[in-house]
Amino acid sequence: MSPSIDYKITALKVNPSTIVSPVNGNIYEFKHVELQNKYELQNIGKEKTLYIILSESSLYIWSVLELSYHKVGSDWNDIETIDGGNASDEQ
Numbered sequence: 895m896s897p898s899i900d901y902k903i904t905a906l907k908v909n910p911s912t913i914v915s916p917v918n919g920n921i922y923e924f925k926h927v928e929l930q931n932k933y934e935l936q937n938i939g940k941e942k943t944l945y946i947i948l949s950e951s952s953l954y955i956w957s958v959l960e961l962s963y964h965k966v967g968s969d970w971n972d973i974e975t976i977d978g979g980n981a982s983d984e985q
Contacts, residue, residue, distance in 0.1 A: 932963075939963055 926944040929935065932954070935945060939956025945963065946953060954963045 935963060 922942070924942050924944050926946055928946045928948060930947075931949045932947050932952075935954065938961070939945065939954075941956065941958055944953055944955060944966075953966045955966050956962075957964055
C-alpha cells in the first residue's frame with residue numbers, strides 16, 4: 895500500500911479515466927493529471943493515476959513497489975523501428 899499523502903494541486907487538471915485491458919478485459923479506473931513537462935512530477939506519485947506529460951506526449955505511472963515513475967506510453971514519432979518478424983514471408 896502506498897503512503898497516504900495529500901498534495902495541493904491547483905494548476906493541474908484531474909479527471910477520471912477508465913482503461914479496459916486488451917489482455918483480460920479487466921476495467922481499471924484511473925484519474926489523470928496533465929503536466930507541461932516531467933519536471934513537474936511530484937517526488938512521490940499517487941496510485942491509479944496517469945501522468946500526462948504534454949511536452950513529450952507521454953504517459954507515466956507511479957510504481958508503489960519501486961517508488962519511481964515508469965513511462966508507459968509515448969509519441970509514435972519516438973518509434974524508430976517496428977519489427978514485423980516474418981510478416982512479409984510467403985507461406
